[in-house]
Amino acid sequence: MIFLNIKVFDTTLRDGEQTPGVSLTQQEKLRIATKLDEIGIDYIEAGSAITSKGERKSIKGIAQQGFNAEILSFSRPLSVDIDYCLECDVDGVNLVVPTSDLHISDKLKITRDELIQLSNNAVDYCKDHGLIVELSAEDASRSDTDFLKSVYLSAINHGADRICVCDTVGILTPDSSFELFDKLNEDINVPIAAHCHNDFGLAVANTLSALKGGATEFHSTINGIGERAGNTSFEECVVSIDRLLTNFSTNVNIHEIYDISKLVARSTGVYIQPNKAIVGENAFAHESGIHSDGIIKNSATYEPMTPELVGRKRKFVIGKHMGTHGLENRLKEIGLSVNKTQLQQICNDIKELADKGKTVTDVDLHVIADNVLEINHEDRIKLDELTIVSGNKIMPTASVKITFDDEEILNAGVGLGPVDAAINAVKTVDAFSDVELIEYHVDAITGGTDAFIDVIIKLQKGDKVVSARGTEPDIINASVKAYISGVNRLLRD
Incomplete structure (x- = not known):
């Protein structure tokens, strides 16, 4: 059987970072890019060079690593954007040009002919400076197909290396996606990419249909993060290609998918829903x-x-x-x-x-x-005393007296709040040094200000994960008891 190798274009560091509330540091971006390269991503969009000085520093730092992946920056069809991309030493640009009448007339306020000229001038400028060009048509799915094709063909004549169809507001369906890519594939002789958004929950399905219609590349983000409802989910798309599209393959090391999913979740702070396919906690x-x-x-x-x-x-x-x-x-x-x-x-x-x-x-x-x-366990760690000091202008402080293997230990800690301070005070005991708190959940069992509080936590020590609970009228006591109960469990195991 002949396998068609599909190229993966990752835009986690650009489109993914546009998720509301997400802002990655230079170190976080480099760490994610390094992992992306390790698992076999073909193209990494490291950011948008025009954004800021800090963004350019991040992009340049990634471009200088000597990765196997091609490193690109987002760029508008403007020389000022392209100059900033050149400053970052990237291999190429994701040159984004609006092609729908809505964007051309209402946003850019120019004509179709002026849009084509703008696009071609930008491609010429990029190629004159040695850049690889992937021309992405913004809002392509709402563009006149014949005009869209003319934009692409004209850009290819000026040296564009690849073209991309952007379903900017996620309005394609699997059927219309196939039809669009199948039609474009008739006349276009450079690689075609699919960039889908998930506004109707169809990004992965539309991407797979695009591949069947002739696309040989797709854009995605780790965990499907991005603006509004997000982008095509990298992990769902790659695994679907591997398991469901029998004559397609990618260069991705599929065994590393969960690791990079967790890395991006930790770095961005974007919670992965438990029932998310492939990487959600309930997936298996x-x-x-x-x-x-x-x-x-x-x-x-x-x-x-x-x-x-x-x-x-x-x-x-x-x-x-x-x-x-x-x-x-x-x-x-x-x-x-x-x-x-x-x-x-x-x-x-x-x-x-x-x-x-x-x-x-x-x-x-x-x-x-x-x-x-009828088994009785003797806990190695026991909480004897817990004292909290907290107030409007006082740094929350906690002191604890703990018995650990019959040794009495006194400790203190500070934190962002009283619960954090109490846990920090407890954590200074050696038995807690390599224990990581990975989940914390609070429920009020009864009503009123004197309600019983049910604290459920998950702790990890090496590859062992345990859950524990503490139920008290006081949230601080409940939290500390749950924490100590979990550590005792880990010590017993």
Whole structure:
């Protein structure tokens, strides 16, 4: 079988950074670009050189790394933009030219002929200065197709190396996407790229249809971040090409997808929804008894791909929908062996707790299992005293007295708030040094100012992740108790 190699153009550092509230430092951009190059991305749009002096410094720093990937900057069809790109030592430019009548007349206030002249002059200027040019037609999906084609062909005659169709407001459908690219492919003899937005949730589907219609390159962002509803999701598109489009391939190391997804999420602070395909925390999680049973017997029954393919691990979630097969598997993971009677009792107790609307954590599972098996654990860390000082003009400060393996320890810490200060005071104990708090969630169980607070956290130590909870009328006490409970769990494991 002949495979068509699809090139991947990553715009996380430009279009992705335009996500509201996201602003990456030079170090963060370089770290992401380095990982993008490592996993096999073909083209990296490092930013928009015209934006600022700091942006140009970031782009130039990436361009000087000697990456295998081609490094580009966004540019308008203006010599001032292109000069800034040249200053950054990039390999090429993503030259963006509006082609819809709406943009030409209402935004630029020029004619179609003037637009073509503007585009061609910019291409000439880039090529005269040794730049690779990918000409992107902004709002191409709302442009007159014949005019759009004339813009592309004219730019190609002036030396444009690649062209890109931008579905700027995400109005394509899979059918119309295929038709557009199929029509353009009839007359255009340079590589054609698809740049889709997700306003109607169709960015990935439209991109795949574009590939079937003749595109040989697609633009995407890690985790699908970007303005409004975001861009084509890199991970969803790459995995779909690998698994679903049997005669297409990319140069991406698919096993590294989860790692770069987490890197971008941490750097940008953009939360990944739990049910997001491929990289969401629930993408390979199973609670249903029927599903868990099937997965244990043959993972293909309820998984279209193995989690290991994208650098993930399968997990069985504790809850009222789980069956005994999934529960037994989870108990084995935490080192507990049970008979059928004990297994059924633990399962019943979990369902009873979940029916009350409670989240069933690892700590709950251990407590329930210990009660059924009559096991008692001696906690190595105990909280003896906790004192908080906080006020309008006072830096929140906490002092704690902890017993760790029968040794009494006194510590203090400061933080952005009283909970942060309390956790920082506790963390100074050696047992906490390599423990990372990766999730923190608070619920008020009852109403009123004296409500019981349920704090659920996730802690990580190496490759081991545990959840823990603390329930108290005081959020600070509940948080510290949950934290210490989780660390005791990690120490036992």
